Amino acid sequence: MILARTLGIHTDVAVAWQCLSAGGWTNYAAEISRRTSTQEDIR
Template structure:
């Protein structure tokens, strides 16, 4: 994720992690604005120009590693792995495994396993949808 990937508009912040931008909700949008606006100078040692990464790593031109970012967050009391698992399990209870898999880019078997673990029951989803009254 680069600083170029954070588009700051009048009211919205869009983050490009892939092909389609994601609009960040507040207060996350505020945090992204703060990070991009408060960076001073060169973010990495030995860099000749400011880093293009939102979270620069120790080497010029490289983003922070997953391990290093996780360690920094843990020192702040933030447990990203726990939060990720919680979010995935919540999603698995709310949407069918096929849609979850396609949306997150994961294998359907993995999405089904998450759904079973989270007690989400989408087995009858297709039948239920097919029996709904169609709008006229």
């Protein structure tokens, strides 16, 4: 994991931070699947 190497932390710590801040990849995937075409056009 690039972030972990850059910060000099263990990958488990980086993953734990990611889960706490964003809720994990499953939540991200669910959010993407709920987007409408209008929302995608704005970004």
